[in-house]
Amino acid sequence: MKYLKQFGIIIVISLMGELLNELLPFSVPGSIYGLLLMLLALVTGVVKVSQVKETSSFLLDIMPILFIPSTVGLMDYFGVLSEILVPVLLVCIVGTALVMGITGVVTERIILARSSNSMGFVNNDNNSEEQDFLEERGGGNE
Numbered sequence: 001m002k003y004l005k006q007f008g009i010i011i012v013i014s015l016m017g018e019l020l021n022e023l024l025p026f027s028v029p030g031s032i033y034g035l036l037l038m039l040l041a042l043v044t045g046v047v048k049v050s051q052v053k054e055t056s057s058f059l060l061d062i063m064p065i066l067f068i069p070s071t072v073g074l075m076d077y078f079g080v081l082s083e084i085l086v087p088v089l090l091v092c093i094v095g096t097a098l099v100m101g102i103t104g105v106v107t108e109r110i111i112l113a114r115s116s117n118s119m120g121f122v123n124n125d126n127n128s129e130e131q132d133f134l135e136e137r138g139g140g141n142e
Helices: 002-023 030-044 053-061 068-075 078-116 128-137
Strands: none
Touching: 002 030, 002 053, 068 078
16 A cells, blocks of 8 residues: 555656646656656655655666667667767767766765755765765865
């Protein structure tokens, strides 16, 4: 029953995003509105992480399986895509590398900012993984 409740919360927020998509005149997909609503609900405490944690972890675990139908669908258009295969692959590779690099830099800066308490976060000295990471980067509490 817990999983149904958690899934229900996620679905309701997703449906609210779809409703915003229909009501607002912007060309933003409903799923993006839903993600922003979920973020807002989590940040404000309307929805607590514990209320959606197990179901969201499950959905993340099965996410690669959800890409299979779209990948199979692309096979029908291989003749069309073969003409532009090199540029598409290049964009995918460069885009993936950029996202990975930027995510790493942002994550490192957030961790370092948390350790120096410059963003107002409470420094949790009990987090050994974070401390190990900071010590490797020269930002640990010494």
